Amino acid sequence: MRSILIISVFILISANSFAQALLSGKVTDSQNNPLPGANVFIQNSYDGTTSDSIGNFSFKTSQKGIQNLSASFIGYKPFLRKLDLDSSKTITLNIVLLESDDQIDEVVINAGSFEASDEKKAVVLRVFDIATTPSAQGDIFGALGTLPGVQKVGEDGRVFVRGGEGYETKTFMDGMLVASPYTSKMPDMPSRGRFSPLLFSGTLFSTGAYSAEYGQALSSIVDMKTNSIETEEQSSLSVMTVGLMGSTTRCRKNSSLSLSGDLLTTALSNKINRQQVDWTKSPVTADGTIMFRQKAGETGLYKLFGTFNTSSSGMIYPNIQTGTNQDILLNSSNIYLNNTYNSQLGEKWMMKSGLAFNYDHQNIDLDKDRIITNQKMVQAKIGFSCFLNEQTELKFGADWVNFSYEQKIRMDGNFRLPFTNNELSGFAEMEYKLTKKFATRLGFRAENSSLLNGTTIVPRFSGAYKTGDHSQISLACGEFYQNPENDYLKFAPQLKPEKANHAVMTWQYLTELKTFRVEGYLKKYNNLVKFTEQMTTNPLDYNNLGTGHAEGVDIFWRDKETFKLTDYWISYSWINARRNYKDYTMAAVPTFVSEHNLSVVYKRFLPVLNTYASLTYSFASSRPYHDPNLSGFMNAKTQQYNDISLSLTYMLNFFGKQSALHLMLNNVAGFDNVYGYNFSNTPNAAGKYESTPIRSPFVRQAILVLNIML
Amino acid sequence: MKKSIFILALLLLSSAGFANEAYQKAMSQSIEKLFQAKTIPEYVEVANQFERISQIEKAEWLPLYYASFAYIMISFQEAENTKKDLYLDLAQKYLDQAMAIEANESELFMLQGFLYPSRINIDPINRGMALVGKMNAALDKSLELNPDNPRVYYLRATMTANMPEAFGGGAAKALPLYQKAAEKFQSFKPKTELSPNWGKEMNDAELGKIMESIAK
Numbered sequence: 001m002r003s004i005l006i007i008s009v010f011i012l013i014s015a016n017s018f019a020q021a022l023l024s025g026k027v028t029d030s031q032n033n034p035l036p037g038a039n040v041f042i043q044n045s046y047d048g049t050t051s052d053s054i055g056n057f058s059f060k061t062s063q064k065g066i067q068n069l070s071a072s073f074i075g076y077k078p079f080l081r082k083l084d085l086d087s088s089k090t091i092t093l094n095i096v097l098l099e100s101d102d103q104i105d106e107v108v109i110n111a112g113s114f115e116a117s118d119e120k121k122a123v124v125l126r127v128f129d130i131a132t133t134p135s136a137q138g139d140i141f142g143a144l145g146t147l148p149g150v151q152k153v154g155e156d157g158r159v160f161v162r163g164g165e166g167y168e169t170k171t172f173m174d175g176m177l178v179a180s181p182y183t184s185k186m187p188d189m190p191s192r193g194r195f196s197p198l199l200f201s202g203t204l205f206s207t208g209a210y211s212a213e214y215g216q217a218l219s220s221i222v223d224m225k226t227n228s229i230e231t232e233e234q235s236s237l238s239v240m241t242v243g244l245m246g247s248t249t250r251c252r253k254n255s256s257l258s259l260s261g262d263l264l265t266t267a268l269s270n271k272i273n274r275q276q277v278d279w280t281k282s283p284v285t286a287d288g289t290i291m292f293r294q295k296a297g298e299t300g301l302y303k304l305f306g307t308f309n310t311s312s313s314g315m316i317y318p319n320i321q322t323g324t325n326q327d328i329l330l331n332s333s334n335i336y337l338n339n340t341y342n343s344q345l346g347e348k349w350m351m352k353s354g355l356a357f358n359y360d361h362q363n364i365d366l367d368k369d370r371i372i373t374n375q376k377m378v379q380a381k382i383g384f385s386c387f388l389n390e391q392t393e394l395k396f397g398a399d400w401v402n403f404s405y406e407q408k409i410r411m412d413g414n415f416r417l418p419f420t421n422n423e424l425s426g427f428a429e430m431e432y433k434l435t436k437k438f439a440t441r442l443g444f445r446a447e448n449s450s451l452l453n454g455t456t457i458v459p460r461f462s463g464a465y466k467t468g469d470h471s472q473i474s475l476a477c478g479e480f481y482q483n484p485e486n487d488y489l490k491f492a493p494q495l496k497p498e499k500a501n502h503a504v505m506t507w508q509y510l511t512e513l514k515t516f517r518v519e520g521y522l523k524k525y526n527n528l529v530k531f532t533e534q535m536t537t538n539p540l541d542y543n544n545l546g547t548g549h550a551e552g553v554d555i556f557w558r559d560k561e562t563f564k565l566t567d568y569w570i571s572y573s574w575i576n577a578r579r580n581y582k583d584y585t586m587a588a589v590p591t592f593v594s595e596h597n598l599s600v601v602y603k604r605f606l607p608v609l610n611t612y613a614s615l616t617y618s619f620a621s622s623r624p625y626h627d628p629n630l631s632g633f634m635n636a637k638t639q640q641y642n643d644i645s646l647s648l649t650y651m652l653n654f655f656g657k658q659s660a661l662h663l664m665l666n667n668v669a670g671f672d673n674v675y676g677y678n679f680s681n682t683p684n685a686a687g688k689y690e691s692t693p694i695r696s697p698f699v700r701q702a703i704l705v706l707n708i709m710l
Numbered sequence: 711m712k713k714s715i716f717i718l719a720l721l722l723l724s725s726a727g728f729a730n731e732a733y734q735k736a737m738s739q740s741i742e743k744l745f746q747a748k749t750i751p752e753y754v755e756v757a758n759q760f761e762r763i764s765q766i767e768k769a770e771w772l773p774l775y776y777a778s779f780a781y782i783m784i785s786f787q788e789a790e791n792t793k794k795d796l797y798l799d800l801a802q803k804y805l806d807q808a809m810a811i812e813a814n815e816s817e818l819f820m821l822q823g824f825l826y827p828s829r830i831n832i833d834p835i836n837r838g839m840a841l842v843g844k845m846n847a848a849l850d851k852s853l854e855l856n857p858d859n860p861r862v863y864y865l866r867a868t869m870t871a872n873m874p875e876a877f878g879g880g881a882a883k884a885l886p887l888y889q890k891a892a893e894k895f896q897s898f899k900p901k902t903e904l905s906p907n908w909g910k911e912m913n914d915a916e917l918g919k920i921m922e923s924i925a926k
Contacts, residue, residue, distance in 0.1 A: 036751065037750075037751060037754040037755070037758075039758035039761055039762065041758075041762045043765065044765065044766055045766065046732060046736055046762060046763065046766065048758070048762045049758075050754060050755040050758045050759075053751065072761075074796055074797065074800055075796055232843070232844070232847055511792070512791045512792050512795070512832070512833070513791065513833065560833060560835065565834065565835055566835070567835045603835065604835075605834070605835055605838075658843075
C-alpha cells in the first residue's frame with residue numbers, strides 16, 4: 001500500500017516536471033511595432049515572462065490542459081487567449097495588443113467647451129486655478145471671465161458669452177438646473193455666484209454648441225461637478241476683513257458629511273476701501289451648506305447638496321432717470337437642494353438621476369414702494385447611457401421642470417404678476433468613434449412648455465478629428481431654444497421661446513503642460529423679445545420679432561512649462577455682434593459687447609518668500625451706449641476697460657496649525673472704469689439730458705483672509 | 711488504512727507546503743531583483759513578476775506592494791510627464807488593491823506617501839497645494855499604525871532636505887531627521903522575511919553626504 005502511494009506521488013511530481021510546454025512569440029501593437037516590457041503569462045500560475053527589447057517572449061510552463069494566456073502592457077487593453085497546453089509541446093503565437101481608450105491621445109469631442117477638473121489629466125483649467133485667479137475674488141463665474149468668449153460686463157457679474165446676454169448662460173450642478181445661481185443685486189452693481197469653488201471637483205464650461213443633454217440655454221452652460229466622497233476629516237476656520245467662515249468634514253467608510261457656514265459683512269471692508277456708493281446698510285450675508293455623500297453597493301453614489309442663504313443691504317441710489325435719490329432696501333433668501341443618484345446597471349449601462357429644488361425670495365423696498373419676487377423650481381431628471389459596443393455610446397434621458405413665479409408690487413395700488421410653467425424635455429444622443437482619430441456625436445432634444453404652449457425639436461451635431469499626437473480639429477453646430485426672461489413672461493405669457501443657432505470650429509493643441517486653442521464661431525438669433533418701451537405692462541406691446549447675430553474668434557494659450565514654478569494663460573476674443581431686440585430702433589452692437597477682450601493670468605510660486613503670487617490683467621475695448629443728446633441710435637462709446645488685480649498667498653504656521661494668509665487686491669492701478677451711462681428721462685432747463693456714469697462700487701479693493709486648518 | 715490516511719494527510723500538507731514554498735521563493739527572488747534593478751526595463755520586468763505572483767496569491771498584499779513600488783521607481787526615471795502619470799496610475803492601482811486586502815498596514819500608507827511626491831513633481835504649481843496635504847495625511851496614518859516605521863522618517867528627512875531653506879528646509883534642518891531615521895532603521899525588524907525592509911542604504915548615503923559637506 002505504502003509503496004503504491006509513494007510511487008503514485010513520484011509519478012505526479014515527475015509528470016509535472018517533465019511534461020513542460022514551451023510558449024514563444026512576439027508582442028506587437030496593431031501597427032506591428034514590437035512592444036517590449038509586456039507581461040505574458042498563464043493565468044493562475046507563476047509561469048510567464050516579460051517581452052524583451054524587440055517584443056519577443058519565450059517561457060516554459062508545466063500547466064496542463066486548457067489554460068488562459070494573458071498579456072498586458074501599460075496603455076493597452078489586456079489580451080486573453082485560451083490555449084490547449086496538451087495539444088503540443090511548443091506553441092508559437094503572435095500577440096497584438098490594442099491601445100486602451102483612456103489614452104490621452106484619443107480624440108475627444110470638445111468644440112466650444114472648457115473643462116476644469118481634478119480628475120482628468122489634460123484639462124484646460126483646474127478647480128484650484130479658479131480659486132486662485134485674483135480678478136475672480138473666489139467667484140467661479142468671475143474666473144470664467146478670464147476665458148475667451150466671455151465679455152467683461154463689470155456692472156452685472158453674470159457670464160456674458162459671445163454676444164449673448166447674462167441670462168443666456170445657464171448653470172447646472174451635477175447635471176441639475178440651478179435656477180438662481182447668482183446673489184440678488186442692487187442696480188448697476190455686480191452679483192456673484194452663490195457657491196464656493198472649493199465645493200467642486202470640476203466644471204464644464206461650454207461657450208456654444210453643447211450636447212443635447214442641456215436645454216433652455218441660448219448661449220452657454222456651466223455644469224459644476226460637486227466633490228465626491230471625502231476621505232479626509234478636516235475642519236477649517238477663516239477670518240476675513242469681510243467676515244467669518246468655517247467648515248468641517250466627517251468621514252465614514254462609505255459616506256461623508258461636510259458642513260460649512262459663513263457670516264459676511266462688508267461694514268469693515270467698505271471703510272477700508274473707499275466706496276462710490278452711499279450705503280445705508282452695508283451688505284450682510286449668512287450662508288449654510290451641507291454636503292452628504294453615501295456609497296450604495298458597488299457602483300452607486302448618492303449625493304445631497306443643500307444650501308441656505310439670506311442677505312440684506314441698503315443704499316441711496318441716485319436715479320438720474322427719475323431725477324430722485326431713491327432709498328433702496330434689499331432683503332433676499334434662497335434655498336437650493338440637489339439630490340443625485342448615479343449607478344452602474346450591469347456592465348454596459350449607467351443611470352443618472354436627480355431631484356432638485358430651489359426657492360428664491362427677494363424683497364425690494366424702494367422709498368415707500370415694495371416689490372416682492374418669489375420663484376420656486378422643482379426638477380426631476382433621469383438619464384441613461386449605454387455602451388452598445390467599443391465604438392458607440394448611446395445616451396438618452398428625460399427632464400421635468402416645474403417653475404412658478406410670483407411678483408407682488410405695491411406701487412400706486414397692489415399688483416400681482418404670477419405665472420407657472422411646466423417644462424418637459426427629452427433627449428437622445430449617440431456618440432460614435434469611427435476610429436481612434438475620428439469621432440462624431442449626433443443628438444436631438446425635444447422641449448415642451450405648458451406656459452408657452454408649444455413643442456420644439458432641435459438637432460445637435462459635433463465631430464472631432466485628430467490631426468496629430470497632441471492636436472485635433474473639431475466642429476459643432478446646433479439649434480438652441482430658451483424661454484424669454486421672467487421679466488417679460490410675467491407681462492406677456494403668449495411669447496414664444498427665443499432661438500439661437502451656433503456653429504463652432506476649433507483647433508486645439510494640448511499637452512500636459514501646454515494648451516493652445518483657436519476657435520471661430522457663427523451665431524444667429526431669432527425670436528428675440530422686442531417691445532416699444534421698457535417695462536411696459538401691456539402684453540400686446542411684446543413680440544418675438546427681435547433678431548441678432550454674432551461672429552468671432554477666441555484664442556487661448558496656457559503654458560505651465562516654459563518658466564520655472566510659473567503658470568500663465570492668455571485669452572483673447574474678437575467679436576462682431578449686432579442685435580435688434582428689446583426697444584432698439586435698429587440693429588446695433590448691444591451695450592454689453594466690446595469688440596476686443598483680453599485676459600492675462602500669471603501665477604508664480606516664490607519659494608524665498610514662501611508665497612504664491614497671482615496677477616491678472618484684463619482689457620476690454622470700449623462699449624456702445626445710447627446718448628439721447630446726440631442724433632442716431634447707440635451713438636456713443638465708453639472708454640476702454642483696464643484692470644490689474646493681484647493676490648498673494650503666504651503659507652505659515654499659526655500656533656502650530658497649518659494656515660494660509662491671502663491678500664487680494666483688486667484694480668491696484670486704480671483705473672477709473674466706466675461701464676456706461678444712465679440718462680435722465682427728461683431734458684433739463686437747457687434742453688440737455690443729464691447723465692451719470694455707471695461704475696464699480698469701489699475704485700480699489702483689498703481683502704485679507706486668514707485661513708486656519710484646525 | 712489508518713496509515714494510508716496519515717500518508718494522505720501528510721501528502722496534502724506537503725503540497726500546501728510546496729505552494730507556500732513556491733510563493734516564498736518567487737517573492738524572495740523578485741525582491742532581490744527589484745533592489746538590483748537600475749533601468750526602466752529591469753523595473754518593468756520585476757514589476758511583471760510581482761503582478762504574476764499577485765494574481766495567484768490573492769490574499770497577499772506584499773506582491774502588490776512591490777509592484778506598486780517598482781512603478782514609483784520607474785516614474786522617477788521616466789522623462790515624459792504623460793507617461794509618468796500613466797506609470798503612477800498603475801502604481802496607484804496596485805496600491806489600492808493592496809489596501810483592499812490589508813486596510814491597516816503602515817507600509818502601505820508609507821508607500822502612498824512615497825507616491826505623491828512623484829505626482830506633485832509633474833506639475834508642482836497646480837498639484838502641490840492639493841496633494842501635499844494628502845501626502846502628509848498618508849504619512850501621519852503610517853506612523854499612527856507603526857510609530858517606528860523607519861521609511862516614514864527617511865521620507866520626511868528627504869523632503870526637508872529638498873525644500874528651500876526659507877520654506878523651513880535645507881540640509882541643516884534635514885540632518886537630525888536623517889539621524890533619527892538612522893536610529894529607527896537600526897532597531898527595525900521586518901515582520902517577515904518578505905516584508906518591506908528597504909531604505910537603510912539610501913538613508914545612510916544621504917546622511918553621509920550631509921556629514922561630508924559639514925566636515926568641509
